[in-house]
Amino acid sequence: SQQGEEDPQALSIQEGENATMNCSYKTSINNLQWYRQNSGRGLVHLILIRSNEREKHSGRLRVTLDTSKKSSSLLITASRAADTASYFCATAPGFQKLVFGTGTRLLVSP
Amino acid sequence: DTEVTQTPKHLVMGMTNKKSLKCEQHMGHRAMYWYKQKAKKPPELMFVYSYEKLSINESVPSRFSPECPNSSLLNLHLHALQPEDSALYLCASSHLPPGLAGYDEQYFGPGTRLTVT
Numbered sequence: 706s707q708q709g710e711e712d713p714q715a716l717s718i719q720e721g722e723n724a725t726m727n728c729s730y731k732t733s734i735n736n737l738q739w740y741r742q743n744s745g746r747g748l749v750h751l752i753l754i755r756s757n758e759r760e761k762h763s764g765r766l767r768v769t770l771d772t773s774k775k776s777s778s779l780l781i782t783a784s785r786a787a788d789t790a791s792y793f794c795a796t797a798p799g800f801q802k803l804v805f806g807t808g809t810r811l812l813v814s815p
Numbered sequence: 816d817t818e819v820t821q822t823p824k825h826l827v828m829g830m831t832n833k834k835s836l837k838c839e840q841h842m843g844h845r846a847m848y849w850y851k852q853k854a855k856k857p858p859e860l861m862f863v864y865s866y867e868k869l870s871i872n873e874s875v876p877s878r879f880s881p882e883c884p885n886s887s888l889l890n891l892h893l894h895a896l897q898p899e900d901s902a903l904y905l906c907a908s909s910h911l912p913p914g915l916a917g918y919d920e921q922y923f924g925p926g927t928r929l930t931v932t
Contacts, residue, residue, distance in 0.1 A: 736917045738918070738921075745903065746926065747819070747926050748907075750920040750921060795918070797913065
């Protein structure tokens with residue numbers, strides 16, 4: 706089964722609100738990455754957090770990692786319509802194959 | 816130049832055709848990847864090239880044949896595909912190949928939308 710499971714599957718919010726999405730994984734990892742994908746296009750790398758880090762920020766993005774719970778969260782603050790996209794976490798179980806989570810579809814309405 | 820380019824953007828082919836997808840990057844990255852993505856699903860890794868050598872093949876059927884002519888180019892040769900192979904094919908590159916530190920951040924191209932009729 707997939708290494709990363711994300712929830713919620715879909716999230717609909719208004720501009721200016723915060724969006725939080727979660728990722729759970731099953732085995733040990735070196736790092737966990739978050740990517741964004743606009744409809745039908747290539748993925749864009751957002752943040753990489755290493756297994757020895759607990760929190761990382763990049764602009765309006767905040768990522769946390771809890772290796773004891775094998776989970777990560779992505780928080781987007783003050784969301785904009787342009788944040789509408791699918792968001793995927795990605796991990797490498799067994800350091801062999803990078804596996805993407807099921808994804809969260811975020812819709813930000815003006 | 817921080818771009819990964821892919822051609823063509825769209826491709827329609829019959830089950831008896833032979834076609835190729837092309838990917839190019841000029842960032843000096845030493846790893847390149849092919850992914851397959853079905854609608855509303857996450858990308859699935861197909862192949863990894865590390866320093867121009869095939870390092871990971873995720874049990875992909877032989878009707879998909881990757882090729883890395885040099886450090887900037889990656890091809891995916893297609894032959895005798897099935898309708899279920901219709902998908903978005905994504906190419907990506909990273910500065911370093913996967914290793915003990917895990918996977919490096921990847922730069923993705925816009926993809927080729929493939930339809931097999």
